[in-house]
Amino acid sequence: MEFNILTNSSCCTPNTGCCEPKYPVAIIGAGPIGLAAAAHLKSYKLPFIILEKNEVAANVASWEHVQLFSPWEFNVDSAAKQLLENTGWTMPNKNTIPTGKELREDYLIPLSKLFKEQIHTNEEVIAITKLDTDKMKSTNRVNKPFLIFTKNGQATKTYKASAIIDATGTWGHSNPAVSHGVWLPNEHAASHKINYQIPNVSADSSRYANKRIGVVGGGHSAINSLLQLVELKGAYPQTEITWILRKKRVEDALGGGTSDELAARGELGLKMKQILSDKTIHVETPFYIQTILEKEEGLILKGTDKKIGPFDELIVNTGNRPDFSFHSELRYEVEPSTEAVSAIASLIDPNLHSCGSVPAHGEKELRQPETNFYIVGSKSYGRAPTFLMATGYEQVRSIVAFLAGDISAALDVKLTLPETGVCHTGIEGCCQ
Known part of the structure; x- marks a missing residue:
């Protein structure tokens, strides 16, 4: 596999940051994980854009009446917390458990306002490819920018990006009621x-x-x-x-x-x-x-x-599945049964792991055959229900560190999660 870090680490200094890539990193999805990725990119002074199909945290808004299972300390990303506190924001009591509405209004919306120049709402990504290069072409592929096509009403827009972080999740792509899994x-x-x-x-x-x-x-x-x-x-x-x-x-x-x-x-x-x-x-x-x-x-x-x-x-309420329709011109791999990113499928298998026993994993495990393309968050877990937000926060922290040339930070993946004991029984949907 080829590696093409966005910045030359030799030009990174504590005072000046890193040399900027020619094109921004494109984050797809302005939910908790996408906004956390933006916070880490901002911390490394890397340029980025966020493309969101609806409004900020629209999926969270659809279940705003539901109380989360985890308290605030597991729901706030570290880089996002630092950026927000620099503006005078105060984190809610870490031991209280928010509703979806509180998560959105007290954390995600204030966070999104820090990226108002980078966020493009009502921009549905319909396809991603490489500039002048289809899926079959390998010559100089790694040096070509990503080409992203979006739809806003009847209008189609095009964006170029140096890297892609797909944080679109699985919400809104429900499994059917029928037991064989086929929509009829x-x-x-x-x-x-x-x-x-x-x-x-x-x-x-x-x-x-x-x-x-x-x-x-x-x-x-x-x-x-x-x-x-x-x-x-x-x-x-x-x-x-x-x-x-x-x-x-x-x-x-x-x-x-x-x-x-x-x-x-x-x-x-x-x-x-x-x-x-x-x-x-x-x-x-x-x-x-x-x-x-x-x-x-x-x-x-x-x-x-x-x-x-x-x-x-x-x-x-039979769970959700990932949508890979706009990946068709990219080289990506998912495990056949779970549809999780191949390298983490065994780590997040709900037959073996609970939400709290999933091992920490980051950029190394989430690499795709397409250099600088990453699937993160609940979408990286495919159909497996063992995802928690804190896991996604560590994923994007590691990926952004790698893109910035901070390899030691990218490899130093750490995660502290509550042990549930629930998913060990094979119960599906334990972490939805």
């Missing part, structure tokens, strides 16, 4: 009655009150949705709730309880255990959905050997 026309046709996110039930009570609701999924996202519905049922007792899982036993979905070092996550499982004992909801497990049929009486779920329903609404 029947499910698409019924999508107006299906929510693939964690709904804000109290804000959208008319959609769910006194309705027959099916919740599909065995992770903590599904439990979060269920707990909101149970609260709604207290005010609207005719609401019928069915939890649909693929697990052999419902107990396998309840997590680590009091042994979970992320107490907020353990508490979800404990609450769910109490609700199950009260028989407040009906459980179907194991149930493998083969197809969804929209009938006059509601949605019918056809399984391997029976049908269940009808349902007025479905909430499908």
